[in-house]
Amino acid sequence: MIEIARQAQEALESRSLPLQVAVMGCVVNGPGEAREADLGIAAGRHKGHLFIKGKIVRVVPEDEMVEALVAEAEKLVAEGIEARLAAADAGAEREAEEDRRALFEAKGSDVNHSAERIQMIRKTIANEQEPHPFSG
Numbered sequence: 001m002i003e004i005a006r007q008a009q010e011a012l013e014s015r016s017l018p019l020q021v022a023v024m025g026c027v028v029n030g031p032g033e034a035r036e037a038d039l040g041i042a043a044g045r046h047k048g049h050l051f052i053k054g055k056i057v058r059v060v061p062e063d064e065m066v067e068a069l070v071a072e073a074e075k076l077v078a079e080g081i082e083a084r085l086a087a088a089d090a091g092a093e094r095e096a097e098e099d100r101r102a103l104f105e106a107k108g109s110d111v112n113h114s115a116e117r118i119q120m121i122r123k124t125i126a127n128e129q130e131p132h133p134f135s136g
């Protein structure tokens with residue numbers, strides 16, 4: 001996802017479009033977490049789920065994610081949010097839901113291992129705050 005985000009940033013910056021864009025690594029939670037963004041894409045199961053204000057509008061092959069994001073950004077600026085939501089692919093939401101369910105079943109509710117990461121961060125912070133035994 002880091003490479004996809006870099007490519008998207010590079011492509012969008014050169015166009016100077018007045019949009020807030022999110023590139024998310026997980027289709028299970030990504031569109032919901034980034035629902036305040038004007039436009040976004042979330043990756044999963046070798047697909048990109050393209051969303052506007054958290055609503056899935058298209059599902060594209062993984063290798064077309066950046067191009068689809070840029071094309072949708074340009075259309076969004078030219079036509080507006082309501083028009084682009086009205087132009088959403090009728091089957092996109094269903095396809096995205098099937099992908100989310102499959103990932104949820106395969107990986108569980110915490111696909112990003114957030115609970116483990118939070119615990120590791122708390123432990124690191126606690127260790128950093130403890131006085132060194134040889135300081136004094």
